[in-house]
Amino acid sequence: MANDTLVRELALRMGDNTLILGQRVSAWCGHAPVLEEDIALANVALDFIGQTRLWLGLAADLGVEDDADALAFLRDARAFKNCLLVEQPNGDFAHTLMRQFLFDAWHLPMLAALKQSSDRRVAEIAEKSAKEAAYHLERSEDYVVRLGDGSDESHARMQAALDTLYPFAGELTTPDANDEAFAEAGLAPELSVIGDIYQATLTRVLNEATLSPTTTVVRKGGKQGLHSEDFGFILADMQWLQRAYPGATW
Amino acid sequence: MYAQEVKSTGQGVKSLEEMAPDERAFQEKVNAKIKIEPKDWMPEGYRKTLVRQISQHAHSEIVGQLPEGNWISRAPTLERKAILLAKVQDEAGHGLYLYCAAETLGVSRDQMTEQLLAGKAKYSSIFNYPTLTWADIGAIGWLVDGAAIMNQVPLQRCSYGPYSRAMIRICKEESFHQRQGYDIMMKLCAGTAEQKEMAQDALNRWWQPALMMFGPPDGDSVHSAQSMAWGIKQNSNDELRQKFVNETVPQAEYLGLTPPDPDVNWNEDKQGYDYGELDWNEFYEVLKGNGPCNKERLEARQKAWDDGEWFRDGLMAHARKREMRKQAAE
Numbered sequence A: 001m002a003n004d005t006l007v008r009e010l011a012l013r014m015g016d017n018t019l020i021l022g023q024r025v026s027a028w029c030g031h032a033p034v035l036e037e038d039i040a041l042a043n044v045a046l047d048f049i050g051q052t053r054l055w056l057g058l059a060a061d062l063g064v065e066d067d068a069d070a071l072a073f074l075r076d077a078r079a080f081k082n083c084l085l086v087e088q089p090n091g092d093f094a095h096t097l098m099r100q101f102l103f104d105a106w107h108l109p110m111l112a113a114l115k116q117s118s119d120r121r122v123a124e125i126a127e128k129s130a131k132e133a134a135y136h137l138e139r140s141e142d143y144v145v146r147l148g149d150g151s152d153e154s155h156a157r158m159q160a161a162l163d164t165l166y167p168f169a170g171e172l173t174t175p176d177a178n179d180e181a182f183a184e185a186g187l188a189p190e191l192s193v194i195g196d197i198y199q200a201t202l203t204r205v206l207n208e209a210t211l212s213p214t215t216t217v218v219r220k221g222g223k224q225g226l227h228s229e230d231f232g233f234i235l236a237d238m239q240w241l242q243r244a245y246p247g248a249t250w
Numbered sequence B: 001m002y003a004q005e006v007k008s009t010g011q012g013v014k015s016l017e018e019m020a021p022d023e024r025a026f027q028e029k030v031n032a033k034i035k036i037e038p039k040d041w042m043p044e045g046y047r048k049t050l051v052r053q054i055s056q057h058a059h060s061e062i063v064g065q066l067p068e069g070n071w072i073s074r075a076p077t078l079e080r081k082a083i084l085l086a087k088v089q090d091e092a093g094h095g096l097y098l099y100c101a102a103e104t105l106g107v108s109r110d111q112m113t114e115q116l117l118a119g120k121a122k123y124s125s126i127f128n129y130p131t132l133t134w135a136d137i138g139a140i141g142w143l144v145d146g147a148a149i150m151n152q153v154p155l156q157r158c159s160y161g162p163y164s165r166a167m168i169r170i171c172k173e174e175s176f177h178q179r180q181g182y183d184i185m186m187k188l189c190a191g192t193a194e195q196k197e198m199a200q201d202a203l204n205r206w207w208q209p210a211l212m213m214f215g216p217p218d219g220d221s222v223h224s225a226q227s228m229a230w231g232i233k234q235n236s237n238d239e240l241r242q243k244f245v246n247e248t249v250p251q252a253e254y255l256g257l258t259p260p261d262p263d264v265n266w267n268e269d270k271q272g273y274d275y276g277e278l279d280w281n282e283f284y285e286v287l288k289g290n291g292p293c294n295k296e297r298l299e300a301r302q303k304a305w306d307d308g309e310w311f312r313d314g315l316m317a318h319a320r321k322r323e324m325r326k327q328a329a330e
């Protein structure tokens, strides 16, 4: 594959992850358990939407689409390359926090490594995003620890969230042919390297949180556009206006 | 200000000569435009009126997240999504500063939340109307934030220091919101026929509720005199409403939209726009809880609170464990 085709694929994967997770997290606005969380979650969602504009903007530059919006609002499910983890439903606040932690613990080392990408455009976006990702991880791991090692109920809810979501964690660090091609071209790190860092973070944080994974099942497919049934509803909601009024500008 | 029906508890306005020394010193400070601070002596009625007004305002910001938050997932572009997210986040931030300002008067955020959820505390009636189309997000920014600014700019000079300072911070953000809302309307009005129709429909539905944000007509608003003497209120409801109409009608014209009131006409004598009678029965019905979304708004806040209980308890439990471990290690 030509280099730009690879860069575009990488940008789609990164941008679709942040878009879909941003979309999920933003649904908490006005419904969080405390006012400070309404504000903090809006912040996280805003960071993700901002990162999405950069990644999908790059992907659009390298493709036929006009801009990031065309990619976000006019693609169908099969063309989205996000991992299955980020599309999982919000569930209770425990699921939302656990999903966030499992993502952040991957996102930060991934972005840190992408700063060294052989592609300057990728490196620049990673540079801008890594600071935000560091703050996200600090926040989500702190919550996992406090709620895992909190009350009986908060422990049980966090463990239940881990049970549901852990199978989706593996996809983040399991390379497919594209991931191998990215690494070969120096565009992105070897996913096994990120996987080692990821596992170390999970072990440390989950131990401290008195939580433990109870399965070794890995569920994947998102990177190939094979999503869960929930995914179509995310798009139906997110893309509705653009689809209902084709060609209108907003 | 989002506080439309604040009953002040004073017994009618006293003259300086009728006042006890404490109260007289307080009133002289207010008259001299010196800010009252939390530790200063203040009449009980002043404190109570402020707690009501500030907590109504705070609740309005919090409930106000809901009608607009409703559209975050459907915002039509990434930029609009980011702007709307940031706006709703600002409103939550306003709620937070205002709860803090109210707390300086001896009432806790939990107490205020309880009153809201029990249906005992009011919030602005405007947030009991539904957001049906994307144009409503434009109309809310333009009209609702616009009316809020009109109300809140004078409150920057409120006699109570913490409230006045909170208002200064909030007003800056509200004017961003208004511009962003108007920008949505401009885009719609420059767009397709369907988009323009959407914009006109939103103006039709939000016009009257926005004018009602200033509260009942001056004749019916019995408590204003005391609030004015205390430096809590600076302008009458009708004065502010007129100012808002004067500013908004030309903005609507610029968009090519028509306010849904055949009596809106320029009046050369008063150098302002006339406007028709508002349906105050509707206003009182909405305030009583019978608006189109009162039930949904309170249910959403109640659900957030109930669903969050384990989270708040879990964090407390962790803090206790940590404290115990620390003590055991010492």
Ligand SMILES: [Fe+2]
Residues within 6 Å of the ligand: B001, B002, B061, B094, B148, B152, B170
């Ligand atoms: Fe406000």
Ligand SMILES: [Fe+2]
Residues within 6 Å of the ligand: B061, B090, B091, B094, B170, B174
């Ligand atoms: Fe506000």
Ligand SMILES: [Fe+2]
Residues within 6 Å of the ligand: B091, B145, B173, B174, B177
């Ligand atoms: Fe606002």
